[in-house]
Amino acid sequence: MSRVVVIGAGLAGLATACHLARSGHEVELVERESIPGGRAGRLHRDGFTFDTGPTVMTMPGLLADATEAAGSALEDVITLRQLDPAYRARFHDGSEILVRHGHEAMRAEIAATCGASDAAAFDDFVVWLRRLYEVEMPHFIDRNFDSPLDLVSSPSAAWTLLRMGAFGRLGPGVARRFSDPRLQRLFTFQAMYAGLPPRTALSIYAVITYMDCIEGVTFPEGGMGEVPKALERALARAGITVRYGASVTRLLRRRDGAVAGVEVDGGEQVAADAVVCTLDLPVAYRTLLADLAPPRVLRRGKYSPSAVVWHVGARGGVPAGTHHHNIHFGEAWDSSFDALIGEGRLMPDPSRLVTVPTVSDPSLAPEGDSTLYVLEPVPNLAGRVDWSQERDRVRDGLHRFLEEQGYPTDIVAEELVDPRDWQAMGMEQGTPFALSHTFLQTGPFRPGNVERRVPGLFFAGSGTVPGVGVPMVLVSGRLAARRVQSYLPSPHRARQS
Numbered sequence: 001m002s003r004v005v006v007i008g009a010g011l012a013g014l015a016t017a018c019h020l021a022r023s024g025h026e027v028e029l030v031e032r033e034s035i036p037g038g039r040a041g042r043l044h045r046d047g048f049t050f051d052t053g054p055t056v057m058t059m060p061g062l063l064a065d066a067t068e069a070a071g072s073a074l075e076d077v078i079t080l081r082q083l084d085p086a087y088r089a090r091f092h093d094g095s096e097i098l099v100r101h102g103h104e105a106m107r108a109e110i111a112a113t114c115g116a117s118d119a120a121a122f123d124d125f126v127v128w129l130r131r132l133y134e135v136e137m138p139h140f141i142d143r144n145f146d147s148p149l150d151l152v153s154s155p156s157a158a159w160t161l162l163r164m165g166a167f168g169r170l171g172p173g174v175a176r177r178f179s180d181p182r183l184q185r186l187f188t189f190q191a192m193y194a195g196l197p198p199r200t201a202l203s204i205y206a207v208i209t210y211m212d213c214i215e216g217v218t219f220p221e222g223g224m225g226e227v228p229k230a231l232e233r234a235l236a237r238a239g240i241t242v243r244y245g246a247s248v249t250r251l252l253r254r255r256d257g258a259v260a261g262v263e264v265d266g267g268e269q270v271a272a273d274a275v276v277c278t279l280d281l282p283v284a285y286r287t288l289l290a291d292l293a294p295p296r297v298l299r300r301g302k303y304s305p306s307a308v309v310w311h312v313g314a315r316g317g318v319p320a321g322t323h324h325h326n327i328h329f330g331e332a333w334d335s336s337f338d339a340l341i342g343e344g345r346l347m348p349d350p351s352r353l354v355t356v357p358t359v360s361d362p363s364l365a366p367e368g369d370s371t372l373y374v375l376e377p378v379p380n381l382a383g384r385v386d387w388s389q390e391r392d393r394v395r396d397g398l399h400r401f402l403e404e405q406g407y408p409t410d411i412v413a414e415e416l417v418d419p420r421d422w423q424a425m426g427m428e429q430g431t432p433f434a435l436s437h438t439f440l441q442t443g444p445f446r447p448g449n450v451e452r453r454v455p456g457l458f459f460a461g462s463g464t465v466p467g468v469g470v471p472m473v474l475v476s477g478r479l480a481a482r483r484v485q486s487y488l489p490s491p492h493r494a495r496q497s
Contacts, residue, residue: 001026001139002022002023002025002027002273002488002489002491003028003261003274004025004026004027004272004273004274004276004484005028005030005262005270005274005276006028006030006275006276006278006279007030007248007262007275007276007479008029008030008038008461009030009031009033009038009214009244010039010278010478011037011038011040011227011228011231011459011477012057012278012461012462012474012477013031013038013472014029014066014231014232014235014475015066015231015481016229016276016278016481016484017070017231017240017474017477018066018067018069018070018231018234018235018350018477019069019070019477019478019480019481019482020481020484020485021069021070021235021236021238021240022070022267023481023484023485024491025488025491026487027240028240028243029240029241029242029243030246030262031244031245032246032247032248033244033245034244035225035352036232036300037228037229037243038052038053038228039052039425039427040054040225040228042225043054043415045415046251046313047313047365047366047369048313048364048365048366048369048371048412048413049223049363049364050311050373050415051224051357051373052094052309052311052417053227053491054392054470055325055353055355055357055373055470056212056217056325057080057218057470058211058212058470059216059226059471060080060218061214061476063078063227063230063474065070065478065490066231066314066474066477066478069478069481070235070238070240071237072234072238074230077231077233077237078221078226078233079222080214081218081221081360082101082217083101083216083219083323083325083360084100084101084102084216085098085099085101085323086100086117086216087099087217087323087326087327088321088323088326089182089186089329089407090184090327090329091182091185092329095188096113096321097109097110097113098183098323099186099212099213101216101217102216102405103123103126103214106213106300107119107123111184111198113180114179114182114183115179115230117179118178118179118183121178122178127211128164129206129209129210129214130210130214131160132166132204132206132207132210133207133210134163135157135160135161135164136161136166136204136207137207138196139157140204141391142478142479143466143479144449144479144482146450148446150444151444161204164203167203167204168202168203169200169201169202169203170188170191170198170200170203170205171184171198171200171201173187173196174187174198184266184350185198185333186213187206187209187213188209189327189329190205190206190209190212191208191352192337192377193204193468193469194208194304194467194468195303195304195339195431195435195468196437196438197338201437205437208469219310219324219360219361223357223361224357230450235455238239246265247264248262249263249264249265250262251263251275251289251457252262252269252271252272253454257453257455258454258455258456259272259273259274259454259455259456260272273307273488274456274457274484275456275458276458276459276460276481276484277457277459277460278459278460279426280391280426280427280428280434280458280461281294281298281463281464282425282461284427288456292451292454295447296436297406297441297446298435299439301433301435301436302436302437302441303382303429303433303434303436304369304431304434304435304436304437304468305341305377305378305379305383305431306377306378306380306419306429306432306433307338307362307376307378307431307433308375308376308378308395308419309375309416310373310395310414310416310417311371311372311413311416311469312371312372312373312402312409312413312414313365313368313370313371313411313413314369314372314407314408314409314411314412315368315369315408315410315412316369316370316408316410317368317370317408318359318367318370318406318408319405319406322359324355324356325354325355326353327351327353327354328332328351328353328405330347330352331349332347332349334440335348336349336351338349340377340378340379343384344379344382344383346394347378348377350376350377351372351377352375352398352401353373353374354373354374354375354402355372355373355375356370356371356407357373360479369408372407374401374402376392376398378418380419380429380431381420381423381430381431382420382429383431385419387418387420391418394418419431427465433468434461434462435447443465443466446464446467447459447463447465449464449465449476449479449480451481458487460476460477460479461473462476465479
């Protein structure tokens with residue numbers, strides 16, 4: 001029986017292990033923290049529970065794929081609830097649009113808030129988004145690439161995307177469909193997740209809009225921290241446990257250069273025939289592969305903006321009309337992205353996300369109180385912000401914003417995370433969003449999930465294919481598992497022979 005060691009029990013590592021659970025290989029996860037989750041972590045303070053990573057859960061079918069690969073139905077390891085609305089979008093003029101679940105409900109919302117013409121345009125928009133997803137997912141997302149030449153192996157898919165306008169600009173493309181500028185923002189802001197300004201992002205990234213606004217947003221009972229726990233439960237049922245409190249300090253190699261295992265703190269050596277590393281790739285090369293030059297895209301690549309996240313536990317409830325996810329759009333739009341991404345400065349008129357999980361699960365705070373997750377996009381550490389000077393100012397600005405919007409501000413517990421904190425957690429340039437998704441940093445141009453100079457070493461996570469976000473990271477685990485299965489002889493076939 002071959003052994004596979006997975007470094008890191010974040011979502012990518014857990015998904016990798018789930019997809020290998022019934023492969024016949026022995027699988028061992030090594031995690032430095034005491035709980036699963038990685039970036040999808042948890043913080044408990046003064047009776048408040050904070051999800052410290054992603055707060056938006058989309059495409060639960062990808063989570064189901066992972067748990068089912070390990071032998072557990074999704075509903076046996078986690079309870080998910082559909083959020084309706086998925087978001088409340090609030091604009092600078094005080095108007096609001098709710099992102100409703102389901103085509104007809106959202107069409108009616110657009111008709112009521114933006115008019116009949118834009119409601120009719122939504123019908124064609126949904127068809128376009130769904131087709132975009134159907135072409136992209138099997139051919140360009142859920143796929144291992146060995147070279148850019150692999151793109152020509154699916155010429156019909158590429159031609160379909162070209163005819164659909166997928167290589168045009170997202171912002172102008174959506175503006176041609178909808179006359180209301182609020183809808184234009186609502187259906188393009190997702191490009192920021194990929195580290196791109198909506199005005200210049202390619203329309204292929206509208207697939208994120210499809211995941212958010214068409215497929216919908218769910219919420220796990222108990223908070224987002226239940227997502228890694230669900231994967232952990234599925235693994236435990238399959239007989240695989242996670243080894244917590246163990247940091248990998250060295251990658252072991254055979255004389256021929258192939259992996260031989262890992263070394264953890266204290267010098268203990270764990271033998272392995274294959275290793276899947278989920279560290280942020282630049283960190284992995286610095287700490288475990290210092291003798292190898294990182295891929296060119298890692299050395300010269302462009303990284304996504306970062307975010308300040310303020311976790312707030314406050315006395316009292318939220319104002320009427322507050323929903324689980326609340327996006328507050330600033331008045332400025334293109335100029336704010338120019339400052340953030342083009343100039344490396346703080347947005348002069350930022351748009352912010354306020355997630356209030358206690359709207360859906362009051363148990364995440366003391367009775368009658370609220371847990372808030374406040375996110376503002378900011379430059380990564382390559383930008384022009386001196387965080388020793390700006391940290392307190394940004395925190396004060398967020399406090400004023402919460403007061404102005406009527407959120408509770410009698411703070412009992414808080415934790416502010418800025419780019420320096422993300423960097424200390426092992427994230428290159430202080431961003432949790434890794435390399436941005438420019439065209440030349442996407443698909444076969446993104447750092448691959450195979451290190452061919454070290455046979456048996458594979459990667460998963462947001463820094464490799466297919467990219468950033470909970471759905472993409474879950475797919476990255478499946479892709480890494482496929483790499484391992486192609487590399488190691490199948491124990492089942494070996495027994496048969």
